[in-house]
Amino acid sequence: MDRKDMLRDPLVWKFRMYGFLKNLRFFEPYMLLYLIGAGLSLFQIGLLFSLREAVIYVFEIPSGVLADHWGRKKELLLCFVFYLISFALFFIGRSLPIFAGAVTFFGLGEAFRSGTHKAMIYTYLDHHGVADEKTFLYGRTRAWSLLGSALSALIAVPLALGLPAYRWLFVVAMLPYIGDLALIWSYPDWLDRDENMVEEKSERGFLSFGFRSLRSVMRDRRLMRALLSSSIYDGLFKIIKDYVQPILALVLVGTLAGDGDKALTVWLGLTYCIFHLAGSAASASIWRLRRRISSAWLMNASFDVMGMAALLLAGVSLWGSPLTVAAVFFLLYVMKDARRPIFVDLCGDLMDRDVRATVMSVDSQLRSFLAVIAAPLLGWVADGTGLPVAFAMVGLFMLASNRWLKVQSREIAVIPEIESSEGGRKKSEE
Numbered sequence: 001m002d003r004k005d006m007l008r009d010p011l012v013w014k015f016r017m018y019g020f021l022k023n024l025r026f027f028e029p030y031m032l033l034y035l036i037g038a039g040l041s042l043f044q045i046g047l048l049f050s051l052r053e054a055v056i057y058v059f060e061i062p063s064g065v066l067a068d069h070w071g072r073k074k075e076l077l078l079c080f081v082f083y084l085i086s087f088a089l090f091f092i093g094r095s096l097p098i099f100a101g102a103v104t105f106f107g108l109g110e111a112f113r114s115g116t117h118k119a120m121i122y123t124y125l126d127h128h129g130v131a132d133e134k135t136f137l138y139g140r141t142r143a144w145s146l147l148g149s150a151l152s153a154l155i156a157v158p159l160a161l162g163l164p165a166y167r168w169l170f171v172v173a174m175l176p177y178i179g180d181l182a183l184i185w186s187y188p189d190w191l192d193r194d195e196n197m198v199e200e201k202s203e204r205g206f207l208s209f210g211f212r213s214l215r216s217v218m219r220d221r222r223l224m225r226a227l228l229s230s231s232i233y234d235g236l237f238k239i240i241k242d243y244v245q246p247i248l249a250l251v252l253v254g255t256l257a258g259d260g261d262k263a264l265t266v267w268l269g270l271t272y273c274i275f276h277l278a279g280s281a282a283s284a285s286i287w288r289l290r291r292r293i294s295s296a297w298l299m300n301a302s303f304d305v306m307g308m309a310a311l312l313l314a315g316v317s318l319w320g321s322p323l324t325v326a327a328v329f330f331l332l333y334v335m336k337d338a339r340r341p342i343f344v345d346l347c348g349d350l351m352d353r354d355v356r357a358t359v360m361s362v363d364s365q366l367r368s369f370l371a372v373i374a375a376p377l378l379g380w381v382a383d384g385t386g387l388p389v390a391f392a393m394v395g396l397f398m399l400a401s402n403r404w405l406k407v408q409s410r411e412i413a414v415i416p417e418i419e420s421s422e423g424g425r426k427k428s429e430e
Helices: 003-008 010-022 028-037 042-070 072-092 096-113 116-127 131-162 168-185 195-202 206-218 221-241 244-252 262-290 295-319 322-350 353-385 387-401
Strands: 417-419 425-427
Touching (some): 003 010, 042 116, 221 322, 221 353
16 A cells, blocks of 8 residues: 555545544633633633643553553543533533533543554554554644644634634534544444454453553663653643743733633634644654654654753743744744654554553653643742743753653664655665
8 A cells, every 4th residue: 555545545534534623622722711711810720731631640541551452442432522521511611610520521531532543543554564654644644633723723713703702612612523423433443453462452351451561661661762752842842832822812912801802812813723734734744854864863853952942932032022932832833743743653663562552641641740740830930930931941951851861763774765666665775
């Protein structure tokens, strides 16, 4: 199967539409503003974000083991049920306890989803004998997810202007998630788990399988370095990203108003749309760079670049214009979306087939653990000394930690692709 045949495969189109529908979160550009408009303080909102990350942390690895043991398709169906409950609670939310229930179910959805669909993509590649196309297929699939995010931000503008209040965006967001439920239901059953592992897993108990899976992951130093690199990078980006919305609001219209500020509604939606479109293009194109440079080198280099970008962000926050701050955020967004397919490619080379969802869940759990610890710490620093100092701490930490956190792969060198006389692809001998 070549790349053109792969992209025409109906199942690959389902993979694309899964990510596209999943990212139609029309409420996302206005989430912080909605919670402020509901009467919550920034401290209470911070508690909600911490609760969400704590739920993800607690359930992340058990959900990955459950997916590998029970079936990935069943677990994905369950995660979207959790999302729908969360959206309903956000809609009716008027007090902190209801919002706490909403973020709890949202965290459960995130924990049960993360890594599960990636494991299905790995299984698809193995099934068709094209495991070396991980970067290409996942990059294209993720590009559609980001297109969904861009379209979501664009559609959210007229929705937010036309609906009575921001909370109605959660009701509209239920529609694509119901569509994703039906889409996942149509996935073939052989994606549930790797075919050659079905009989072996059925003879193990769930706890025994989970213990063996985690032990195999923790003992692999190269895999753990890759997981730590990914989790630190994405975790710190996630913390920085939480400041994007209020900073952009101040940059665009100079206010943090809730429902009713039409200028802020329009500009936030358009800004998020541009961010996600650029990220989609980066995700879809990164496989071309991967053909010339190893995934391990790209992982290490991007880690240092983000550290330098965080230091730059600290500098422009002090001496630059607000527009320059937004430009650096834009750079961080694009880098993050380009880096994820590289991580998926590297992990595909390092991990065992029967623990794929578990590995992806370890990555997500480490990311959540870092967010739970670092978010209040950086918030405390920002309250006392300002955001520039917090950004500088992130940059220095990343540059220092990457001196010992060097990702390695099992490949000796990049193997360039050569077109054969029959028009097919082959790899040169080293």
